[in-house]
Amino acid sequence: xxxxxxxxxxxxxxxxxxxxxxxxxxxxxxxxxxxxxxxxxxxxxxxxxxxxxxxxxxxxxxxxxxxxxxxxxxxxxxxxxxxxxxxxxxxxxxxxxxxxxxxxxxxxxxxxxxxxxxxxxxxxxxxxxxxxxxxxxxxxxxxxxxxxxxxxxxxxxxxxxxxxxxxxxxxxxxxxxxxxxxxxxxxxxxxxxxxxxxxxxxxxxxxxxxxxxxxxxxxxxxxxxxxxxxxxxxxxxxxxxxxxxxxxxxxxxxxxxxxxxxxxxxxxxxxxxxxxxxxxxxxxxxxxxxxxxxxxxxxxxxxxxxxxxxxxxxxxxxxxxxxxxxxxxxxxxxxxxxxxxxxxxxxxxxxxxxxxxxxxxxxxxxxxxxxxxxxxxxxxxxxx
Amino acid sequence: xxxxxxxxxxxxxxxxxxxxxxxxxxxxxxxxxxxxxxxxxxxxxxxxxxxxxxxxxxxxxxxxxxxxxxxxxxxxxxxxxxxxxx
Amino acid sequence: xxxxxxxxxxxxxxxxxxxxxxxxxxxxxxxxxxxxxxxxxxxxxxxxxxxxxxxxxxxxxxxxxxxxxxxxxxxxxxxxxxxxxxxxxxxxxxxxxxxxxxxxxxxxxxxxxxxxxxxxxxxxxxxxxxxxxxxxxxxxxxxxxxxxxxxxxxxxxxxxxxxxxxxxxxxxxxxxxxxxxxxxxxxxxxxxxxxxxxxxxxxxxxxxxxxxxxxxxxxxxxxxxxxxxxxxxxxxxxxxxxxxxxxxxxxxxxxxxxxxxxxxxxxxxxxxxxxxxxxxxxxxxxxxxxxxxxxxxxxxxx
Numbered sequence: 001x002x003x004x005x006x007x008x009x010x011x012x013x014x015x016x017x018x019x020x021x022x023x024x025x026x027x028x029x030x031x032x033x034x035x036x037x038x039x040x041x042x043x044x045x046x047x048x049x050x051x052x053x054x055x056x057x058x059x060x061x062x063x064x065x066x067x068x069x070x071x072x073x074x075x076x077x078x079x080x081x082x083x084x085x086x087x088x089x090x091x092x093x094x095x096x097x098x099x100x101x102x103x104x105x106x107x108x109x110x111x112x113x114x115x116x117x118x119x120x121x122x123x124x125x126x127x128x129x130x131x132x133x134x135x136x137x138x139x140x141x142x143x144x145x146x147x148x149x150x151x152x153x154x155x156x157x158x159x160x161x162x163x164x165x166x167x168x169x170x171x172x173x174x175x176x177x178x179x180x181x182x183x184x185x186x187x188x189x190x191x192x193x194x195x196x197x198x199x200x201x202x203x204x205x206x207x208x209x210x211x212x213x214x215x216x217x218x219x220x221x222x223x224x225x226x227x228x229x230x231x232x233x234x235x236x237x238x239x240x241x242x243x244x245x246x247x248x249x250x251x252x253x254x255x256x257x258x259x260x261x262x263x264x265x266x267x268x269x270x271x272x273x274x275x276x277x278x279x280x281x282x283x284x285x286x287x288x289x290x291x292x293x294x295x296x297x298x299x300x301x302x303x304x305x306x307x308x309x310x311x312x313x314x315x316x317x318x319x320x321x322x323x324x325x326x327x328x329x330x331x332x333x334x335x336x337x338x339x340x341x342x343x344x345x346x347x348x349x350x351x352x353x354x355x356x357x358x359x360x361x362x363x364x365x366x367x368x369x370x371x372x373x374x375x376x377x378x379x380x381x382x383x384x
Numbered sequence: 385x386x387x388x389x390x391x392x393x394x395x396x397x398x399x400x401x402x403x404x405x406x407x408x409x410x411x412x413x414x415x416x417x418x419x420x421x422x423x424x425x426x427x428x429x430x431x432x433x434x435x436x437x438x439x440x441x442x443x444x445x446x447x448x449x450x451x452x453x454x455x456x457x458x459x460x461x462x463x464x465x466x467x468x469x470x
Numbered sequence: 471x472x473x474x475x476x477x478x479x480x481x482x483x484x485x486x487x488x489x490x491x492x493x494x495x496x497x498x499x500x501x502x503x504x505x506x507x508x509x510x511x512x513x514x515x516x517x518x519x520x521x522x523x524x525x526x527x528x529x530x531x532x533x534x535x536x537x538x539x540x541x542x543x544x545x546x547x548x549x550x551x552x553x554x555x556x557x558x559x560x561x562x563x564x565x566x567x568x569x570x571x572x573x574x575x576x577x578x579x580x581x582x583x584x585x586x587x588x589x590x591x592x593x594x595x596x597x598x599x600x601x602x603x604x605x606x607x608x609x610x611x612x613x614x615x616x617x618x619x620x621x622x623x624x625x626x627x628x629x630x631x632x633x634x635x636x637x638x639x640x641x642x643x644x645x646x647x648x649x650x651x652x653x654x655x656x657x658x659x660x661x662x663x664x665x666x667x668x669x670x671x672x673x674x675x676x677x678x679x680x681x682x683x684x685x686x687x688x689x690x691x692x693x694x695x696x697x698x699x700x701x702x703x704x705x706x707x708x709x710x711x712x713x714x715x716x717x718x719x720x721x722x723x724x725x726x727x728x729x730x731x732x733x734x735x736x737x738x739x740x741x742x743x744x745x746x747x748x749x750x751x752x753x754x755x756x757x758x759x760x761x762x763x764x765x766x767x768x769x770x771x772x
Contacts, residue, residue: 066547452688
């Protein structure tokens with residue numbers, strides 16, 4: 001049954017049904033509605049969880065780490081400056097193979113301070129060993145949390161995950177969402193069964209230090225687990241489709257790719273706009289399509305190369321920038337398409353909450369087909 | 385031996401590291417003067433002073449680093465630290 | 471002596487601490503007090519490094535190290551998890567003075583403000599020892615460290631020791647104590663009291679460091695005793711914020727303590743710095759006044 005609700009509320013409702021035992025989160029715009037909703041649920045005894053009102057995001061993720069290692073399913077959410085403050089802990093959590101799922105309500109990073117959306121925050125942690133999923137709409141945002149817990153907690157994976165959805169654009173907008181019942185979630189996501197835990201009956205030392213004799217092999221093991229997570233996601237996504245009717249077995253989603261000559265590549269809510277723009281351009285006879293990246297880490301290089309085989313022009317839209325280099329998604333897509341013969345261009349677009357309209361998408365396609373790319377799109381030249 | 389996931393280990397393997405090899409000074413315990421107070425065993429940072437059947441104490445020379453704390457605290461001064469001949 | 475044996479087993483030999491290490495002894499005594507039904511959250515630092523080079527762990531109890539500054543936050547999460555699971559293990563943090571007083575202030579303040587049922591033991595060797603003896607907020611006035619070295623225009627560390635027990639008592643901690651490995655039974659009893667007091671409890675245990683302070687390894691406990699006898703370290707408890715059970719001493723002049731450590735050698739060589747020694751004596755005198763540590767001699771007429 002579809003219900004009309006705010007994106008943050010949909011996430012909170014799904015997280016509740018995932019039965020976290022410990023929630024530790026620090027409020028930060030635009031994630032606040034999620035943590036406030038969860039606090040109210042705890043106050044009403046709707047969730048059986050400890051809610052720790054930590055004193056910073058750094059402490060939020062540290063507390064989640066402790067609770068996870070002690071044997072609890074945990075949850076947190078953050079964005080932007082908060083995620084940046086968690087940087088040290090993020091690497092620590094992944095290295096310690098704790099299956100923490102955290103919502104990122106994507107927001108730009110200061111300076112200059114901005115509360116508005118882009119994807120710089122989660123993208124900047126792409127090296128950390130966290131799986132990364134990007135939602136196109138609030139239904140995806142809700143669904144991806146369930147799938148993330150299942151993938152992360154797989155004893156063959158044991159990695160943490162960011163479930164990313166665009167701040168304000170998704171978090172604060174109302175969309176129809178189908179929420180599963182508690183029984184349906186329990187059927188899909190069994191009780192947390194930790195691979196190992198802090199336990200006086202079976203003592204273990206967690207987080208030892210590794211000399212040069214061991215460190216590389218530990219990092220290799222994390223990398224291997226990340227690559228296995230791609231398959232695990234496909235499997236869990238297929239099972240999700242069988243149970244709920246919405247298939248997530250693909251880390252990428254093609255839209256009108258069949259005979260597309262120019263393909264746009266993007267992540268997140270911008271894909272909704274792009275799909276509408278593609279439909280309009282198709283009506284005018286332009287052979288365009290969209291490749292949506294749903295899973296950014298592990299990076300689905302093979303799936304991207306396969307999907308884009310027929311395209312002669314590829315335009316990657318990056319809502320982030322690796323300053324002094326270029327957009328992160330564009331850089332990685334170019335690497336994946338090396339040798340394909342396609343012309344691949346990168347467009348830095350919609351940073352810090354700047355709006356993107358269908359005509360902007362069409363303009364990017366024009367630029368790409370004229371061979372103009374690797375640039376910032378839509379700069380207000382009058383202020384430069 | 386294969387790595388354990390997450391850089392985790394069960395108890396016990398520190399014992400593989402025989403720190404007695406670090407020693408410069410070696411303790412000699414004189415049980416005749418010992419009043420069995422147990423202070424030496426309590427204050428050893430290695431935990432390698434053990435009670436004998438008679439209730440006196442002796443060092444485990446596999447691990448003893450020769451720090452001399454036991455000799456310093458012994459109320460009867462019946463522990464001597466001497467330069468070890470290797 | 472079965473308890474002593476258990477202390478050995480829960481923190482085994484084979485660790486890589488310097489011979490005569492104060493913190494290593496503190497770890498053994500801590501586990502003697504807690505027994506095996508404990509989960510330790512440790513900070514990066516000497517104790518963590520010398521006890522857990524993969525795969526040689528010296529710990530026989532569940533133990534977790536995350537980062538330098540966050541054991542109090544990690545412990546908050548562990549405590550919450552155990553509460554949900556209905557488990558009985560005590561949660562104990564252990565960190566050095568650097569981890570606790572300096573970089574860990576954020577996490578420890580938050581954990582204590584929220585009132586988690588944890589015990590935080592700070593082993594105080596008065597500097598960042600593991601990284602090579604740099605000053606911390608616990609470094610005493612006048613001590614020479616590599617980042618507060620004595621030199622032509624510096625007497626060494628010019629800052630006062632941060633009063634962490636008072637800070638945490640001000641957070642409403644029900645039980646706060648200072649202790650010293652020089653009085654091992656007292657430290658063990660204080661740990662036992664802390665872990666059995668509901669709420670966030672704090673113990674700062676003085677753990678002299680032969681390598682960092684510059685004295686012979688066998689003198690570790692003697693140095694701890696002198697710190698107390700000069701009044702530069704005071705052993706006391708704070709119950710709901712009120713000081714009690716102060717250890718009283720027949721006070722010795724601070725020079726007896728300072729002259730035995732290389733970190734204070736600049737106060738004596740190449741020339742005596744009576745002005746600086748007097749400042750340190752004043753600190754000891756102030757401690758004596760504040761805590762009432764001097765054993766009062768009875769007048770003949772009383």
